[in-house]
Amino acid sequence: MRLSYKNRAFTCASRTCRANSVRAYASAPATLIDASQRARFKNDNNYTFSPLINGCWQFAGGHGREVFDNVQAKLETHAAAGFTSFDTADIYGPSEEILGQFLKAHSAAGGAPVQVFTKYVPNIFQQQITPRAVEAAIRRSMAKLQVDQLDLVQLHWWEYSIPGMVDTALALADLQSRGLIRFVGTTNMDTAALASIVDAGVDVVVNQVQFSLLDRRPLNGMLQYSQSKGIKLFTYGSVGGGLLSDKYAEEPRTGLFALGGNRYTPVDLNTSSLKMYWNVAKQFGGQDLWRQLLLVLKRIADRHGVSVANVALRWVMQQGDGRTVFPIVGLRGTSHLADNARTLTFSLDQADLDAIAEVLARAKGPAGDIYSFERGN
Template sequence: MLASAQTLGRAAPAHRASRRCSKVTCSAAVSTPTTLSPSQRIAFKSDPSYTFAPIINGCWQLAGGHGNEVFNGIGEKLESHAAAGLTTYDTADIYGPSEEILGQFQRAHAAAGGAPVQIFTKYVPNIFQQRPTPASVEAAVRRSLAKLQVDKLDLVQMHWWDYGIPGMADAALALADLQAKGLIRFVGTTNMDTQALAKIVDAGVDVAVNQVQFSLLDRRPLNGMVQYCSERGIKIFAYGSVGGGLLSDRYYEAPKPPGLFGGKPRYNSFDLNTSSLKMYWNVCKQFGGQDLWRELLEVLNTIAQKHNVSIANVSVRWIMQQGDGKTVYPLVGLRGTRHIADNLRALSLQLDAEDNAAIEQVLSKSKGPTGDCYSFERGN
């Protein structure tokens, strides 16, 4: 994810799988995957011996715009997630001091005899100022190596801001060359649409993963990306899976009756107090606005109570069950430690046909966002 955040809501109180086509999306066939646990690991297609956690800790809050409290006790926060089995962290070369913080953490964690952790980063060149060359790509990779204090980067995911600027496939091939030299273990992409991803794959790059926004509010990956990746063994890392918290218990509330003069049910006002919430609210407006979002939360709350889980769990599990059930894995913002136990419950949850039918009834009313991944963000 690029410079945005998500915060899972508080845990809920103990309290059809089918091919579907709507006005906005047509999904790939939905399977019923087996449940997971943190001890179960996921592998990229090219190396089954290297594995990562089924929920990935997103560290984009360290890019700024989310308050200084994000940095308070960051070492303990990182360690607590690893101790719970969530050993995989996602960062980027543009996320402020994130790479340095993770490098220091990994070094201390290993010195203390901790289990291996995985740190995934990104290569985000400023293509508006300078076209990447093999030398500049290598220089960027070596900067990340130094900050993360490692000899080989686990995964480098390339972003390309504007498809109209040439050089995208060449930059990805430069990363592949560095992979062949042993500086990178896996090469991936982020925010690529299906056509751009296919261009990179067809150029000969062994793409392990594409990281894109994917949630009940933003189903654009179902417009081709999920099917493309499932067929080729490419993983999808999904950021925004709970819409910055919009798809969590934090924002669920029973509607207040209309006022004396009638009208729609009323809800409390809320503060879009982070850069991520502002971004996801724009997505929510394209989804259908406050009324449809509130209707979705009501359905998600009913499902959450049925399974004794949180709304965030239902939201996360829904994306994991798309496609073949073995392709999509969520990134969850690492903001604190109080949501760790709740996050893990998403792995053992299984949404049934009744749950999916209830969700689909709401989704069928949605008008957007339309297009492929990261489309309107690029002005398409």
């Protein structure tokens, strides 16, 4: 989950949210994800979600106005292709309203079930979080999404030194018992914080964290703990905002072509995602190590007949028992649907994993637990 509290200032212009009514593209893709590939939370076999989740953080701003073009048609095309699960938050600008309009039209048209995972991100710096405040926030999300029950609410807590995190999670659990929420989750919680919530009796089904070849902090205890408790990990940043893609896989220039230190094509940091993940890449080991990793991924991708992004996503999904980690892929258009689905058609073998591990062994960071340097630790 990408978070910046300033996202609250991004409001929904009514003409943007209402103008794009649901209309299927002329050649909507066939279903790319079948029922056997869908996943389940613990203790509920009647609820399934897609193994690749559509991320809606782009609606918070910083990715250009084109993300709003034909937005309802894009959502419908994703759902029709089997990408039926959408991740949002109460601070992602007009995201909940956009999804609410889609849900209403999709349901009226008899569409297949769609799952919407939202987040509760209280402003703990400016207000005391009480059970009444929690319920009011949840009801606002329900109204925006136009639903009687939220599928999943993931709690984020900005600063552990500010008290109230566990009590807020318990307030969400109370709303769950009253039927306002189906599942309770967390986001960006480190292992100790998640354990404190679980130990208090909250039935947490998922923790959303940053996890990629560039950021392997979940391997420092979170993955092991989550597996022991049956908690899923939804992962953002798994393709580094596009940094882990074919676009940047290139051999370094040499000789006259490298004069002035220009050994690679410059990276245009033209979105907020790229800017954030570029900082992660620098902690990983800088441009040279990142590019070396890409060349290894490219060789693996070519051998399997897939893309670099497929390999990056597949590596994340195969961590642990292979049934715990589910990546979130940013929703901008529909051109990558078929490519994303190819992530589910192959597995990395031991030779692939060993080749990747050789590069990762030279990485410098990021170190620590979940969201540690983002919190200033």
